[in-house]
Amino acid sequence: MEIVWFGALALLLAGYFALEGFDIGVGMLLPVLGRDQAARDRLVGAIAPFVLANEVWLVAGVGVLFGAFPTLEGDVLFALYPLVVALLVSWIVRDAGLWFRRRVDGPRWRAFWDGALCAGSWGLALTWGFALARVATGLDGLPALLLGVVLAAVVAAVFAFHGRTFAAWRLAGEGRPRGGRALLGSALLAASPALAGLALTASTVVGHAAPAGTLNMLGLMVVPFAPLMVGAQIWVWRTFGPRRPAGSRVPSFF
Amino acid sequence: MDVLDLARTQFAVTGSLHFLFVVLTLGLAPLVAIMQTRHALSGKPVFERMTRFWGQTYVINYALGVFTGLVMEFQFGLSWSGLSHYAGDVFGAPLAIETLVAFFLESTFLALWIFGWHRLPRWLHLACIWLVTLTAYASAFWIMVANAFLQNPAGSQVRGDRLALTDPGALLSNPSFVYAFPHVIGAGLLAGGLVVAGASAFQLSRRHPEAEFFTRSMRLGTVVASIGVFLAVGFGFAQFGPIGGLQPGKFDSDPLSGLSLGLMIMLGELLMLLFMFLLLPLIWWLPKWRWTHPVVILATPVPFVAAILGWLAREVGRQPWMINGRLTVADAMSPGLTPGMVGASFAAFAGLLGLLAVVDYVLIARTVLRGPAATFLGAPEESHASDCPSPALTY
Structure with missing residues (x-):
């Protein structure tokens, strides 16, 4: 049972990097890829229908950490205290940019929240790099900081690449047209830092699993809904994929 | 203020802020679903416009529910790791089910509802708002199960130096839960x-x-x-009956x-x-x-004032216990937490969330003031000439 729940945790964290990675990447590249307001609106409109369904993978991942590996949850989050605070602040700033940017008309309002969206996206990518360095190596002090700088650059680079690939896949005229295979490749690349971190910590995580009674109850409550969860995610991709007509003509809420 | 008071105040402030928005979400979701159902059944345009207008209010309010909820979820690990060490095998389960099943589905179906106007078939789009409502209520259900466990640790036994889950049924039929859940709804x-x-x-x-x-x-x-x-x-x-007996x-x-x-x-x-x-x-x-x-x-x-008062009564009345009769709040605090850490994160969260809450309420008021004609959610197609090259003549 511990292995199954570790698999669920790994799937959710890697899925978060693979899916939310392109949202963060597009946010990071917003000033680069979107030279004017109309272009930025198109870019945000491209990720908009996916963000809510993507960011929730991390919420669920932390939930699994709490439910199936409770003693680890407190230790990991507390050990990463300043990084978790930075992650949450970045996340909220990025989301506020998304939710608020179109609520008032006017170039200054939208430019301000586009700035928040971009800054929050950079904050998320960089914080993840530092957090991975800390978790995967268990290091503290200067070595973790140096490795963190390297990993922050790596995560930012793979997210940005993934974001650009997604934009090319979803939007016509956004760089060289990209097929689904290219997007899958960049998704795997974006997930690789998370997968590496999970591989390095697997034995520690499994050793902290909750007793069988708790894991069984969790399984009993979660497994019946798994097909619905998978189905809902597939439905999002079928509805908002690039082949659907009228993609850009309905104004995006974000 | 010492570090314990700071950590408690941080949780109280983010929790109260969270509930201010969540309580409106719980009420508006079924209202919007009813409006959209009446439109689907009667075909009257007024119900569609009501769905979009009140739906936009609901969605703007929802944003702050998410922001504050994120801070709530992570705060258990940041400030209260003693809780997960002592009782994580019991308390973690309902929270895990809430995030993994209920909120995961709610967020996904909400994305389909917000961005699915003019794209999804009418009945499937209607199903989305009902699924959003259902999963929001499922979220409230599991959060209240978790909270009721803190008031009365039913379904658990002390094994060694930790609590173990011994009876999931008792966790769900906890007298601290069964009356409090409909009260919150x-x-x-x-x-x-x-x-x-x-x-x-x-x-x-x-x-x-x-x-x-x-x-x-x-x-x-x-x-x-x-x-x-x-x-x-x-x-x-x-609730007075069970509370009189248990607390x-x-x-x-x-x-x-x-x-x-x-x-x-x-x-x-x-x-x-x-x-x-x-x-x-x-x-x-x-x-x-x-x-x-x-x-x-x-x-x-x-109702918003009453809701905050209700949580104050329920949670302040639990002191000094984190888990009634089992674990004190002081013992639940993360060992090694310093006033500097809580102070800095408290300032960051309270400052950011407070500011965004004010912006959010102004945006809700603005939506209401501008009236249904200015509703953005579910608006018909944009008529930008650049977006859709239209034929010169159409007959």
Whole structure:
């Protein structure tokens, strides 16, 4: 049972990097890829229908950490205290940019929240790099900081690449047209830092699993809904994929 | 303030902020779902416009529910790792189910609903808002299961130096849960219904041209709010029995707890009298009789005040326990937490969330003030010439 729940945790964290990675990447590249307001609106409109369904993978991942590996949850989050605070602040700033940017008309309002969206996206990518360095190596002090700088650059680079690939896949005229295979490749690349971190910590995580009674109850409550969860995610991709007509003509809420 | 007080205040502030938005989400979601269902059944355009207008209010409010909820979820690990060490095998399960199943589905279906206008078939789009409502209620269910466990650690036994889950059924039939859950749902319906009724009364009192729109909204809001007030008051009083047995002295130990309880009961009963003897009997004439409008507008913030008072009574009355009779709040705090850490994160979270909460309320007020014609959610196709090269002539 511990292995199954570790698999669920790994799937959710890697899925978060693979899916939310392109949202963060597009946010990071917003000033680069979107030279004017109309272009930025198109870019945000491209990720908009996916963000809510993507960011929730991390919420669920932390939930699994709490439910199936409770003693680890407190230790990991507390050990990463300043990084978790930075992650949450970045996340909220990025989301506020998304939710608020179109609520008032006017170039200054939208430019301000586009700035928040971009800054929050950079904050998320960089914080993840530092957090991975800390978790995967268990290091503290200067070595973790140096490795963190390297990993922050790596995560930012793979997210940005993934974001650009997604934009090319979803939007016509956004760089060289990209097929689904290219997007899958960049998704795997974006997930690789998370997968590496999970591989390095697997034995520690499994050793902290909750007793069988708790894991069984969790399984009993979660497994019946798994097909619905998978189905809902597939439905999002079928509805908002690039082949659907009228993609850009309905104004995006974000 | 020492580090424990700081950590407690941080949790209280983010938790109260979270519930201010969540209570409205719980009320508005079914209201919007009812409006959209009536449109699907009758085909009347007014119901579609009501769905979009109140739906936009709901969605703007939802944003802050998410932001504050994220901080809540991570705060357990940041400030209260002693709780997961001692009772994570029990307390973690309902929280995991809430995030992994209920919120995961709610967020996914909400994305489909918000961005699915004009893209999804009408009945599937309608199904999305009902699924959003259902999963929001499932979220409230599991969060209340987790909270009730803190009030009364049912279904668990001490094994060694930790709590073990021994009876999942007892966790779900916890007397601290079964009456509190409908009480919270009632509070949500009351808040959501009264916001719709109060905002409609405001627009009708300034003679907004969309009289039919706001007349229908005001009546529907009043009906839902009155269902809510009966649920909230009924299941509020029903809790005294179990609390007297499980947590005697809950409202006497700390003056803040007793005071909050007393004030909440007063406000709840005041609202119930208002609905029983004025708003419900006069519901047909309410939109037309302008003297009733200030009453409804003034009553609109009351459920939010009562909701915060209710949580204060419930949580302050639990002190000094994190888990009643088992684990104190002081022991639940993360070992090694310093005032500097909590102080800095508290300033960051409270500052950011407070600011965004104000922006959010201004945006909600602005949506209501501008009226249905300016609704953005579900707007028809954009007519940008650059976006859609249209043929020069169409016949």
